Amino acid sequence: MLGKLDWSAIPFDQPIPLIAGGVVLVAILAVLIWVVVKGHLSYLWHEWITSVDHKRIGVMYILLASVMLLRGGSDAIMMRVQQAIAYQSQGYLPPEHYNQIFSAHGTIMIFFVAMPFVIGLMNLVVPLQLGVRDVAFPTLNSVGFWLTATGALLVNLSLVIGEFARTGWLAFPPLSELSYSPGVGVDYYAWSLQISGVGTLVAGINLVTTVLKLRTKGMNYLRMPMFCWTTLASNLLIVAAFPILTATLAMLLLDRYLGFHFFTNEAGGNVMMFMNLIWAWGHPEVYILVLPAFGIFSEVVSTFSGKALFGYRSMVLATMAICVISFMVWLHHFFTMGAGPDVNAIFGIASMIIAVPTGVKIYNWLFTMYGGRIRFATPMLWAVGFMVTFIIGGLTGVLVAVPPADFMLHNSMFLVAHFHNVIIGGVLFGAFAGFEYWFPKAFGFRLDERWGKRAFWFTFLGFYITFVPLYVAGMLGMTRRLQHYDVAAWRPWMIVAAIGMAVLSIGVICQIMQLVVSIRNREALRDRTGDPWDGRSLEWATSSPPPVFNFAFHPDVRGEDAYWDMKIAAQQQSLEHEVPEYHDIEMPRNSPTGFVCAFFAAIMGFALIWHIWWMVILGGIGAFATFVVFAWRDHDEYVIPAAEVAAIDRANLEERRNLVSMAGAI
Amino acid sequence: MSDQTHIEHDLAPGEEEQHSVGERIVGYVVGLGLALLLTATSFFIAGTDLVWQPSIPVALIVLAIAQMGVHLVFFLHITTGPDNTNNVLALAFGLLVVFLVVGGTVWIMAHLNQNMPPMDQFIRMHS
Numbered sequence: 001m002l003g004k005l006d007w008s009a010i011p012f013d014q015p016i017p018l019i020a021g022g023v024v025l026v027a028i029l030a031v032l033i034w035v036v037v038k039g040h041l042s043y044l045w046h047e048w049i050t051s052v053d054h055k056r057i058g059v060m061y062i063l064l065a066s067v068m069l070l071r072g073g074s075d076a077i078m079m080r081v082q083q084a085i086a087y088q089s090q091g092y093l094p095p096e097h098y099n100q101i102f103s104a105h106g107t108i109m110i111f112f113v114a115m116p117f118v119i120g121l122m123n124l125v126v127p128l129q130l131g132v133r134d135v136a137f138p139t140l141n142s143v144g145f146w147l148t149a150t151g152a153l154l155v156n157l158s159l160v161i162g163e164f165a166r167t168g169w170l171a172f173p174p175l176s177e178l179s180y181s182p183g184v185g186v187d188y189y190a191w192s193l194q195i196s197g198v199g200t201l202v203a204g205i206n207l208v209t210t211v212l213k214l215r216t217k218g219m220n221y222l223r224m225p226m227f228c229w230t231t232l233a234s235n236l237l238i239v240a241a242f243p244i245l246t247a248t249l250a251m252l253l254l255d256r257y258l259g260f261h262f263f264t265n266e267a268g269g270n271v272m273m274f275m276n277l278i279w280a281w282g283h284p285e286v287y288i289l290v291l292p293a294f295g296i297f298s299e300v301v302s303t304f305s306g307k308a309l310f311g312y313r314s315m316v317l318a319t320m321a322i323c324v325i326s327f328m329v330w331l332h333h334f335f336t337m338g339a340g341p342d343v344n345a346i347f348g349i350a351s352m353i354i355a356v357p358t359g360v361k362i363y364n365w366l367f368t369m370y371g372g373r374i375r376f377a378t379p380m381l382w383a384v385g386f387m388v389t390f391i392i393g394g395l396t397g398v399l400v401a402v403p404p405a406d407f408m409l410h411n412s413m414f415l416v417a418h419f420h421n422v423i424i425g426g427v428l429f430g431a432f433a434g435f436e437y438w439f440p441k442a443f444g445f446r447l448d449e450r451w452g453k454r455a456f457w458f459t460f461l462g463f464y465i466t467f468v469p470l471y472v473a474g475m476l477g478m479t480r481r482l483q484h485y486d487v488a489a490w491r492p493w494m495i496v497a498a499i500g501m502a503v504l505s506i507g508v509i510c511q512i513m514q515l516v517v518s519i520r521n522r523e524a525l526r527d528r529t530g531d532p533w534d535g536r537s538l539e540w541a542t543s544s545p546p547p548v549f550n551f552a553f554h555p556d557v558r559g560e561d562a563y564w565d566m567k568i569a570a571q572q573q574s575l576e577h578e579v580p581e582y583h584d585i586e587m588p589r590n591s592p593t594g595f596v597c598a599f600f601a602a603i604m605g606f607a608l609i610w611h612i613w614w615m616v617i618l619g620g621i622g623a624f625a626t627f628v629v630f631a632w633r634d635h636d637e638y639v640i641p642a643a644e645v646a647a648i649d650r651a652n653l654e655e656r657r658n659l660v661s662m663a664g665a666i
Numbered sequence: 667m668s669d670q671t672h673i674e675h676d677l678a679p680g681e682e683e684q685h686s687v688g689e690r691i692v693g694y695v696v697g698l699g700l701a702l703l704l705t706a707t708s709f710f711i712a713g714t715d716l717v718w719q720p721s722i723p724v725a726l727i728v729l730a731i732a733q734m735g736v737h738l739v740f741f742l743h744i745t746t747g748p749d750n751t752n753n754v755l756a757l758a759f760g761l762l763v764v765f766l767v768v769g770g771t772v773w774i775m776a777h778l779n780q781n782m783p784p785m786d787q788f789i790r791m792h793s
Contacts, residue, residue, distance in 0.1 A: 327767065
């Protein structure tokens, strides 16, 4: 009746996951009870859960990423503490638990922190920057978000029901095959990634279509803000690469469920094929993450330097070059697999070549800052911190792109330090910069600068104190994923790294404090103009937060830095516009399709993990029925009458005019 | 979003030029006919001894590529029209990625035993 599921699945003998799971469960229940008692349920359902507004979906993506960052961060703290104390002892984590933690840490940080964070920012900002009212497929957008959330739910469920994979974040066979991992851990891993992978793919299709097909009048390709370009490149990579991940995991699942032999040791399976395929996805994936971050930094550096982006066209070219070359380097993740000097040399050279367009970008940001009037607000701090950190990470990357050096450094702590160097220094700093930069646009008030700067400095310093020792430990020969060790020379570096982790954690606490303080002081921090940073692109041309329809009129774009040009034009001419004639606006109706679909997908995923076949069928039928009901809908748009548009837009214009005239008086 | 402004000839999804139902049905029927014809020819060629045997694999490859072309033109509506630049570019990008991944995989997997001693010699030495 319940497949493999019984009471032995609950880890009563392991206090750490049980207590952690219990605390999370109590917290979720408390939030739910608070929501119901305070009567917010209806608001939550109508305004957020069923929302197809790209801004709201973007915010929900970022909220999911932030919560999962705390989960992944807790795993990181546990690992660093374990390695600090596990010298000639077992530490406090038994091996099978430690292995689950490093697997969950990697899986969560990449798939459920980095991915939703950048997709959330793209969702929130790109339609605004393009001057349009929504993404190309609003309901699909909601489906994509909820499927991603389903994947995150399943990963966290493994904490209290069953176990998670002990195989590392990419579940390499033969270890991940049934003969070596008979438990449900790998199934949790694979099914949550399959489900969230569908979500990521539809988000990718949606954003590619949005950038290619929905741009406002005059917004041709070479007038798009840099963030739109990197969004396009990143989502092209999603569309091209994620099917490879899906196919590879599907083959692994066929091995595990139906006795196939794609990657098994026996019966003609080839484990090397898994490495090859998973990295053919895995390398584009790192550019999927870091390209949007590059876009964010381009926006931030240009805005806070008060200058147009230096070398805009070279930046576009570099972005698209990275987009293509990222598909030519994947073998550098397995130089040691034995492909011989010809293959290794070609992929090694390609890996060095991809550093060139990235270098072009660094110089462009530096030249954008050169001669500019730089304001060191929190987003700019993250951008400068990124440039310093990412260059170090990039240089160690070029080092391990040299095959002979890689034979020494493969799977060492040096490698661990390298990829944290680029992912934290690139993607996470970028996500935080974007968060600080666009928060006022999403919520209508700025974030507290004092706490923001504290968060930056603690994170920045904490990062170096944590990861520089890991570089050293790698040079001393320490391999990754060690549950305990007997080499005295590594010990001090592990202790320093653990101290660095504590400093990083203070950074995270500052980030939370910043939110609390800012929400409390929101009236004082209110952004009435919609343009708190003296911005250059169209998202600052509308109010903060923008009305549901974003723009009362589609802006007419005459050049790069569309909004900057409008501001210049407005200053030169008189501020009085003729009263525009407003029109009715049609907007897509909210739809519970995404939530209901993900609900059934969660049931199906859980049932597949535990081999509860009747429940699989139930979940599958439910998800399909949801799709059919949505496909048969009669009306999917509603009309906002011209009078209402006029009222909302006039209020916004009034605020802006007051501000400009006040500035004039000073 | 019917008042969406358009850039040059690029149309928003769902706003492409509408052909009449009859025209569309004719297109799909022609496509189906060609696809069936190519499929039937493939099956016929594979089993026949009417043609020179070594030419069969080549013929099958040619028929398969023609089949893809029919699908692209009649079902996926890839044309050379001005609104199709994006679709053609997307197709080119897709082909490039498939070429890189498939070609790269074949090349990598064929070289995996480079650092191994040649197995036949190895066996001869020990026998």
